Amino acid sequence: MEHPENDAQYTGLTVNSGVAQPPSVNPYLRKLKRKPIPTPGEMVEQILKGDVTMLSRAVTLVESINPDHEPIAQEVIEKCLPYSGNSRRIGITGVPGAGKSTSIDVFGLHVLKDGGKLAVLAIDPSSERTKGSILGDKTRMEKLSVHPNAFIRPSPSAGSLGGVARKTRETIVLCEAAGYNNIFVETVGVGQSETAVHSMVDFFLLIQLAGTGDELQGIKRGIMEMADGIVINKCDGDNIDRAKLAQAQFKSALRLFPPTASGWQPEVLTYSGYYELGIAEVWEMIDRYFAFVKENGYFDKKRHEQARYWMYETIDTRLRNNFYNNPDVADLLGDLEKQVLGNRLSSFIAAGKVLDFYYNNSK
């Protein structure tokens, strides 16, 4: 008997059997197979045709932390490399609120007026804002996000700065192969990301605001030194005089800096992203820069230096990963660390031991 309460002695009482609960996992789910990853050859073929869906998939592979994806991503990048390089790579930085999104929107439309395609990428390892928030970035750049020739991609989600930067650098290669001849790389001008961006762009634009008279404070000297152009935003309404004053201050500050490696004298301009004033002038400056560095050979020299930098950077990362991801090394490190903390072994001897072990045991 199913329920003792259903026994004849309990008249007037029946217990019905319960209703079976549906399984918590959708039984049809298994039927929905994941789309298989296309072969690197197929991906590259579509990317070269400018297929945005395939480009996005490839970028997702580049950004993936799944170790199985890495060799596929690397093969795609390698196959795209011969088709890359033919673009103007422009880094854009400024503190939050400086007007980067507003400006990139209008700068982007300005460059797209002449045809061509634009990719907007970002390096922002610390950001909460960009954690997978494509929508966030799309609404930040209202007009560009609906432009058929613009490709907007938020920063790879948080990780080490080096890792995030490498992924962005690799994404540039894919975008160029897909025919994007203008690349903007945006970064929040507060930390070290500027150096990373600088290592992958041809022109570095610093967006500044006119403040309370002490504009030069709070801007890291190093960031100013990297800038090929400084533009003071929000030069509109009541703010025009202050913006002009800031322009004069930046100009005189720049005069104290040592000459740049390119021989280019960084310029300081004012504009208004919101009211779209002075945009053409900013781009004329950028055009002048490109003409100047292509003429004097610095353009190629810098790209070569960047390629070398990324080669060593990659070697560095791979060596480290290979070392730290080795389970035997990890075990030994754990042991040695205890000994060092217990004052039984010096740090140097411990380091030597684990490195010797690694050299002797790695293929």
Ligand code: GDP
């Ligand atoms: P981001 O944080 O650097 O991306 O800056 P946003 O583009 O989001 O701009 C920050 C704020 O400044 C927004 O409220 C904008 O509307 C405003 N803003 C941006 N550009 C201008 C400008 O040229 N003039 C004025 N008056 N406000 C601007």
